[in-house]
Amino acid sequence: MKTKPVHIITSFLGAGKTTFLNHFIKERLPERIFVIENECGATNVDGALIMDGTEEIVELTSGCLCCSLADGLLDILQDVYNRRDEYDRLVIETTGIADPSSIVQVFLENPAVEKAFSFQQVICLVDAGLVVEWLDEAEEALRQIAIADVLLVNKIDQIAEGKLHQVLATLNGINPQAKSYTGYDGIFPIEDILQMGTINPEAIEAVTNTQGHHHFQHGETNNHKISTFTLDFSHPLDLNELQLDLNRIIHLYRHQVYRVKGVIAIPHYPNRVILQSVRSTFVATDGTPWEDENNREGRLVFIGRGLKKEAFEKMFNQHLVFPSIS
Ligand SMILES: Nc1nc2c(ncn2[C@@H]2O[C@H](COP(=O)(O)OP(=O)(O)OP(=O)(O)O)[C@@H](O)[C@H]2O)c(=O)[nH]1
Numbered sequence: 001m002k003t004k005p006v007h008i009i010t011s012f013l014g015a016g017k018t019t020f021l022n023h024f025i026k027e028r029l030p031e032r033i034f035v036i037e038n039e040c041g042a043t044n045v046d047g048a049l050i051m052d053g054t055e056e057i058v059e060l061t062s063g064c065l066c067c068s069l070a071d072g073l074l075d076i077l078q079d080v081y082n083r084r085d086e087y088d089r090l091v092i093e094t095t096g097i098a099d100p101s102s103i104v105q106v107f108l109e110n111p112a113v114e115k116a117f118s119f120q121q122v123i124c125l126v127d128a129g130l131v132v133e134w135l136d137e138a139e140e141a142l143r144q145i146a147i148a149d150v151l152l153v154n155k156i157d158q159i160a161e162g163k164l165h166q167v168l169a170t171l172n173g174i175n176p177q178a179k180s181y182t183g184y185d186g187i188f189p190i191e192d193i194l195q196m197g198t199i200n201p202e203a204i205e206a207v208t209n210t211q212g213h214h215h216f217q218h219g220e221t222n223n224h225k226i227s228t229f230t231l232d233f234s235h236p237l238d239l240n241e242l243q244l245d246l247n248r249i250i251h252l253y254r255h256q257v258y259r260v261k262g263v264i265a266i267p268h269y270p271n272r273v274i275l276q277s278v279r280s281t282f283v284a285t286d287g288t289p290w291e292d293e294n295n296r297e298g299r300l301v302f303i304g305r306g307l308k309k310e311a312f313e314k315m316f317n318q319h320l321v322f323p324s325i326s
Helices: 017-028 045-053 069-082 101-109 111-116 131-137 139-147 161-174 190-194 201-210 239-252 309-317
Strands: 004-011 033-037 058-061 089-093 117-127 150-154 179-182 226-233 257-264 271-278 281-289 298-305
Touching: 004 017, 004 101, 017 033, 017 089, 017 117, 017 150, 017 190, 033 069, 069 101, 069 111, 101 111, 101 117, 101 139, 101 281, 111 117, 117 131, 117 139, 117 190, 131 139, 131 161, 139 161, 139 257, 139 298, 150 161, 161 179, 226 309, 239 257, 239 271, 239 281, 239 309, 298 309
Parallel strands: 004 089, 004 117, 033 058, 033 089, 117 150, 150 179
Antiparallel strands: 226 298, 257 271, 257 298, 271 281
């Protein structure tokens, strides 16, 4: 049986997750969507709103996933997996103050979960009027935007056009790899959005490939001390050595590194290796074969707070493997 696609919908408080989810569910009918509500507290108002929309939705509330993570989420996923005949797609809606990377981590790291579900993407709703303010005040808002594959800038009915440009530039400065859409009342092109997953390795590869020579500059267009930069490698890297350093660095800077993703080449190996970090771990996955053995350009994109590109560059450069001249 095919594994069920999974999406995370996140946003800072009140940006329009539930409104968007209702639209999503209606647009996808007759597909059956299982919604995991990630509510803090006993009353599940959002669940009630969704249930009004259609009859096909199954809904489960089980405390706050980010507060009671590991076991809590695994138990819920086991239950959802046992009921896999009842739905076609799984959506997890996080609380407005959650850091969704803890949920993503479970899908990337746990082999049983990875086998049972097909993780697709993180969709982040953004309140066009409030996002800039939130970004100044709340670390979680930054993390939600940094990890997103798709940014849905909602409530544009509440702002002037000039402000929308500023919002889009800010978002692009934080996460240039994410695809942004603008809209209101949670209405966005669902079919397009579903194509945009980049958490899954194939999509990371595709995104890294299509960026060609367009490089992101360090510290672009934002004043939130977010660093977004790209490192390019024209030679393979020694993965064993690199992994030790990566894990050390990711652990050391765990409060600063929000996301790393991309592809690298390793010596004597015909396929791309896809690297990505979520929270304090690095995951390496097998990618597609390199087309040209003599032209294997690796590229990694970093998103974080106050990261020094030079420091990362230096660390990576130590692990480059040059062809022997003898
Ligand atoms: N003006 C305006 N209001 C909107 C828009 N989208 C949603 N709203 C309203 O904004 C409020 C919050 O929307 P929700 O969909 O509940 O937001 P949420 O992100 O699920 O909220 P939390 O779960 O509390 O974080 C509701 O009153 C919506 O009706 C929009 O585009 N424009």
